[in-house]
Amino acid sequence: GDSVTQTEGQVALSEEDFLTIHCNYSASGYPTLFWYVQYPGEGPQLLFRASRDKEKGSSRGFEATYDKGTTSFHLRKASVQESDSAVYYCALSDQGGSAKLIFGEGTKLTVSS
Amino acid sequence: GGIITQTPKFLIGQEGQKLTLKCQQNFNHDTMYWYRQDSGKGLRLIYYSITENDLQKGDLSEGYDASREKKSSFSLTVTSAQKNEMAVFLCASSTWGNYAEQFFGPGTRLTVL
Numbered sequence: 001g002d003s004v005t006q007t008e009g010q011v012a013l014s015e016e017d018f019l020t021i022h023c024n025y026s027a028s029g030y031p032t033l034f035w036y037v038q039y040p041g042e043g044p045q046l047l048f049r050a051s052r053d054k055e056k057g058s059s060r061g062f063e064a065t066y067d068k069g070t071t072s073f074h075l076r077k078a079s080v081q082e083s084d085s086a087v088y089y090c091a092l093s094d095q096g097g098s099a100k101l102i103f104g105e106g107t108k109l110t111v112s113s
Numbered sequence: 114g115g116i117i118t119q120t121p122k123f124l125i126g127q128e129g130q131k132l133t134l135k136c137q138q139n140f141n142h143d144t145m146y147w148y149r150q151d152s153g154k155g156l157r158l159i160y161y162s163i164t165e166n167d168l169q170k171g172d173l174s175e176g177y178d179a180s181r182e183k184k185s186s187f188s189l190t191v192t193s194a195q196k197n198e199m200a201v202f203l204c205a206s207s208t209w210g211n212y213a214e215q216f217f218g219p220g221t222r223l224t225v226l
Contacts, residue, residue, distance in 0.1 A: 009153060032212050043117070043203050043217025044156070051212055093211035098115060099144055100171075101215060103155040 002027040004090050006104035013080050015110050021075040021107045023064070023090035031092040033057075033066055033073040034101065038087045045090075047075075085111045117142035117218035119204050126142045131189040134221045136204030142216075145187040145207055149173055150157065150220070151200040159202075162187055194225045 006021040025033065032051040036044040048057035055067040062077045073090060087106045094100035116135045126132045138145065143164050148156040158171030160179035168179055176198065178190040187204060201220040207213040 001195045028191075041219065043219050044207070044215075045217065046214045049212065049214070079172075095211060099213040100158065100161065100214065101156075101208055103157075105153055105155040 002102050003048045004104035006107050007106045010108045014081045015113050019077040020081045023073045025071050025092050031095050033093040035075050036089040082111045082113050119218040119221050123222050126194045128193050132194055135187045142206035144207050146205040148203040159187040161226045196225045198224045200223050
């Protein structure tokens with residue numbers, strides 16, 4: 001079945017560091033790919049999504065590019081802030097026409113000042 | 114905009130007890146979901162409902178029942194609570210389609226004594 005793998009379980013950075021969180025997926029065709037962010041005490045919220053090869057999604061300084069060739073959707077940010085500390089989830093949509101999502105395991109980002 | 118309300122915020126029960134979690138949304142979305150969130154395992158789908166009176170099993174439905182009483186509400190019942198299912202339960206809603214954004218509630222934290 002379809003799956004999503006996030007390599008990093010936890011990432012610790014200092015403010016202004018560059019962030020990369022790796023996301024690889026396994027699915028046929030062109031699933032829509034998502035990044036969600038979850039702050040403490042809240043539910044996940046959509047950061048951005050992409051549905052076509054080479055499409056770039058971006059929001060709040062975060063970005064990721066849909067790469068069909070490497071089946072990846074890596075999250076990057078050039079300069080992180082303490083307020084970016086959260087759990088980040090990569091997800092893909094079920095292609096059966098539903099809105100079902102398959103989530104990766106999540107990456108906890110901690111940014112210190 | 115809209116909001117998803119989950120009650121209760123914290124739920125404590127005894128092993129073997131039947132427990133019910135409730136979710137309400139005012140987005141007027143057709144589709145609603147229940148996820149279980151375990152640390153390091155991401156979000157796993159328990160049940161979803163495409164429309165009122167519809168129920169579909171997710172990957173983690175064993176040990177749970179669900180009920181879509183009306184378009185705005187979706188309940189989840191833990192049929193016999195076990196210590197190994199202590200987790201946060203998240204409710205979400207969305208429109209239909211594989212590009213749809215899911216909107217999440219803040220979660221119910223289940224503790225089993």
